[in-house]
Amino acid sequence: MFSKTTEYALRATIFIAQKSSETNKLGIEEISNAIDSPKSFTAKILQALTKNNNVVSSVRGPNGGFFITEKAKKLPVRAILKAMGEEDVLDKCVLGLKQCSEMQPCPMHAQYKPIKKQLKELFGTKTIQQLAADIKDGVVFINNKK
Amino acid sequence: MFSKTTEYALRATIFIAQKSSETNKLGIEEISNAIDSPKSFTAKILQALTKNNNVVSSVRGPNGGFFITEKAKKLPVRAILKAMGEEDVLDKCVLGLKQCSEMQPCPMHAQYKPIKKQLKELFGTKTIQQLAADIKDGVVFINNKK
DNA sequence: AATATTAAAGACAAAATTATCTTTAAATAT
DNA sequence: ATATTTAAAGATAATTTTGTCTTTAATATT
Numbered sequence: 194m195f196s197k198t199t200e201y202a203l204r205a206t207i208f209i210a211q212k213s214s215e216t217n218k219l220g221i222e223e224i225s226n227a228i229d230s231p232k233s234f235t236a237k238i239l240q241a242l243t244k245n246n247n248v249v250s251s252v253r254g255p256n257g258g259f260f261i262t263e264k265a266k267k268l269p270v271r272a273i274l275k276a277m278g279e280e281d282v283l284d285k286c287v288l289g290l291k292q293c294s295e296m297q298p299c300p301m302h303a304q305y306k307p308i309k310k311q312l313k314e315l316f317g318t319k320t321i322q323q324l325a326a327d328i329k330d331g332v333v334f335i336n337n338k339k
Numbered sequence: 340m341f342s343k344t345t346e347y348a349l350r351a352t353i354f355i356a357q358k359s360s361e362t363n364k365l366g367i368e369e370i371s372n373a374i375d376s377p378k379s380f381t382a383k384i385l386q387a388l389t390k391n392n393n394v395v396s397s398v399r400g401p402n403g404g405f406f407i408t409e410k411a412k413k414l415p416v417r418a419i420l421k422a423m424g425e426e427d428v429l430d431k432c433v434l435g436l437k438q439c440s441e442m443q444p445c446p447m448h449a450q451y452k453p454i455k456k457q458l459k460e461l462f463g464t465k466t467i468q469q470l471a472a473d474i475k476d477g478v479v480f481i482n483n484k485k
Numbered sequence: 486a487a488t489a490t491t492a493a494a495g496a497c498a499a500a501a502t503t504a505t506c507t508t509t510a511a512a513t514a515t
Numbered sequence: 516a517t518a519t520t521t522a523a524a525g526a527t528a529a530t531t532t533t534g535t536c537t538t539t540a541a542t543a544t545t
Contacts, residue, residue, distance in 0.1 A: 194340055194428065197503065200435030207434075207446055220521075234504050240523065253522045254512025270447075282340065288353075289346030290483050300353055300470035300479045301416075304461050311454050315447075324446035333446045337436050343533065366491070380534050386493060399492045400542025 199279045202238050204228040206248060206273050208335050210261045210325035218251075218258030229337035238277075245276040248321075266322035274316065283313050345425045348384050350374040352394060352419050354481050356407045356471035364397075364404030375483035384423075391422040394467075412468035420462065429459050 195203070208227050213219045221239065225232040239259055242249040248268060251259045265272075274280045286293035286302070293299045327333040341349070354373050359365045367385065371378040385405055388395040394414060397405045411418075420426045432439035432448070439445045473479040 194431065194433060195435070197435065203434050204436075218521095231504055233506070236522075237504090237524095243522090251522060252512070253510075253520080255514065255520045257512065257521045259522085285340065287340060288349050288481070289341070289343065290350075290481075292480075292483070297480050298478075300473050300481060301461075301465075302479070304465060308454060308457050308461065311457075315450050315454065319447075319450060327446050332444075333448070334438075334443050335434070335436075335446060337438070364491095377534055379536070382492075383494095383534090389492090397492060398542070399490085399540070401490045401544065403491045403542065405492085 195274075195279060195282060198234075198238060199274060199277045201228065201230040201235055202242060202273050202277050203270070204230065204335055204337070205235060205239060206242060206261065206321060207324050207328070209249060209259050210266050210321045211328045211335070213258075213260040215260055215262070218256065218260045220258045224259065227336060242273070242276050245278075246272055248272055248276045261321070266325065267320055269317050270319050270321060270324065271313075271316040273321070283309070283316060341420075341425060341428060344384060345420060345423045347374065347376040347381055348388060348419050348423050349416070350376065350481055350483070351381060351385060352388060352407065352467060353470050353474070355395060355405050356412050356467045357474045357481070359404075359406040361406055361408070364402065364406045366404045370405065373482060388419070388422050391424075392418055394418055394422050407467070412471065413466055415463050416465050416467060416470065417459075417462040419467070429455065429462060 205224055205228055208224060209219055212227075221232060221236045224239070225235040228235075239249055239251065243251050243259075246268075247262075248265055249259055249261055250265070251257070271280065271283070274282065286299050287305050288299045288301060290299045293302055295302075324333075328335055351370055351374055354370060355365055358373075367378060367382045370385070371381040374381075385395055385397065389397050389405075392414075393408075394411055395405055395407055396411070397403070417426065417429070420428065432445050433451050434445045434447060436445045439448055441448075470479075474481055
């Protein structure tokens with residue numbers, strides 16, 4: 194469904210939201226270990242997330258690292274997709290048609306429509322905070338070790 | 340959602356199902372023009388679809404080309420994904436976790452579950468034939484020209 | 486049998502994605 | 516001030532995906 198890049202972005206952001214605070218920032222080492230992603234590559238992704246949309250925040254230097262503000266925690270998961278430039282996945286035609294609409298629907302359009310609606314609803318309303326809370330409650334996991 | 344390869348595979352198969360018959364086969368030129376895909380690349384894809392799963396049939400030589408049998412028309416759309424080795428898209432964890440299950444769910448798991456179910460239902464029950472029929476009825480389109 | 490037409494097969498190439506490594510800049514602590 | 520720690524920035528590389536081109540094989544027509 195998503196690119197590796199976006200998968201890492203989602204996992205990293207959720208992990209940071211769960212573990213970090215303005216006074217307890219997380220280093221790239223800890224993050225990439227936790228979510229099982231390549232370190233340098235993840236650094237790039239976090240860089241993008243801090244630049245675009247301010248989904249993630251960072252400070253350099255000792256005791257520096259990544260964290261996520263209370264405000265950002267209230268963003269919908271979709272904000273992560275947006276920051277990664279992959280928001281269009283939720284809107285794209287299943288068959289990859291450039292023109293696919295009510296007026297000129299592809300053969301899957303009508304059937305896929307309600308599914309797309311739910312996908313957009315899910316990513317548009319579920320917040321980063323909510324996902325992080327579920328991890329804290331232990332009902333849900335984010336680690337990726339076999 | 341899907342790779343270009345699979346998008347082309349879906350469009351090509353549906354187009355062939357609509358236009359071809361055992362006595363009226365379609366050339367790669369006509370197919371790739373109709374669905375707006377790179378010709379040689381599409382040829383490879385059709386090759387794969389004829390080899391794997393026999394979703395598409397072909398014969399070489401004059402009046403040869405691609406067609407799809409009545410039997411194959413009754414296959415679910417999922418068979419195309421399977422032939423392209425991209426069936427797992429319908430099962431994958433949204434966050435890309437290797438381990439994501441009821442026992443050890445990712446933070447999106449519970450919410451994504453009903454959506455995944457509908458996706459699998461759609462691709463598992465909708466047949467190639469049904470999609471092709473909708474095009475013939477003119478209620479739906481497959482061309483990709485701007 | 487020879488020729489023409491078509492897909493199959495294979496080699497190659499371009500582009501995008503994924504990943505790594507090195508250098509630089511910012512912030513803190515000493 | 517200096518040294519240390521951390522992310523930012525940039526250069527480079529590996530891999531995968533996407534795409535092209537050439538040769539071969541099968542089938543039909545003449």
